[in-house]
Amino acid sequence: MTHETTIHLEWDGPYSLDQARHMRSNEDWGVYQIYGCHPVYGADALLYIGKAERRTFGERLSQEKWWDFLSDTNETKIYLGRLAGETDPDDTEWCRLVSLAERILIFAHRPAWNAQMNLGRLDSELQSVHVFNWNNHRSLLPETSGFRWTSRSHTMSNYHVFVSGSPSSSEEIE
Numbered sequence: 001m002t003h004e005t006t007i008h009l010e011w012d013g014p015y016s017l018d019q020a021r022h023m024r025s026n027e028d029w030g031v032y033q034i035y036g037c038h039p040v041y042g043a044d045a046l047l048y049i050g051k052a053e054r055r056t057f058g059e060r061l062s063q064e065k066w067w068d069f070l071s072d073t074n075e076t077k078i079y080l081g082r083l084a085g086e087t088d089p090d091d092t093e094w095c096r097l098v099s100l101a102e103r104i105l106i107f108a109h110r111p112a113w114n115a116q117m118n119l120g121r122l123d124s125e126l127q128s129v130h131v132f133n134w135n136n137h138r139s140l141l142p143e144t145s146g147f148r149w150t151s152r153s154h155t156m157s158n159y160h161v162f163v164s165g166s167p168s169s170s171e172e173i174e
Contacts, residue, residue: 005129007101011137013079020078024058036076048113051102108144
């Protein structure tokens with residue numbers, strides 16, 4: 001049996017770019033999503049999903065260079081997702097969970113500015129991952145499953161479309 005990995009993200013926001021750049025406390029780590037104006041997708045589009053795993057949100061967002069390409073940074077909205085659950089993971093596990101959550105969220109939601117949209121070497125590890133997005137998760141799906149977004153669903157050996165309304169001959173209709 002495959003070990004299932006459940007990741008809970010508690011989201012808050014929106015924050016302006018300036019507000020988010022000041023998020024530098026010891027609680028300001030995790031996954032972030034950025035919304036803004038895109039020339040094709042329009043105003044208030046999901047532009048980017050990223051992670052702050054070895055730097056705080058503020059440090060990580062201050063390193064981004066693509067802000068110069070946005071047509072209206074005053075309308076940029078940032079949402080911050082922090083890991084949550086019953087037990088605190090150690091640093092190594094925490095980084096692994098954040099990386100898995102970021103990758104599957106990018107793959108499932110296809111933000112306009114993310115270049116890394118494939119699952120790559122993480123496909124097999126992501127097959128048993130479930131990400132739950134809580135509170136202000138904006139346009140992210142409430143739950144994102146590796147079963148849906150990885151090659152796992154392609155390995156069902158007897159997958160087929162059921163014959164409509166036909167119980168098997170051994171079953172009796174009551």
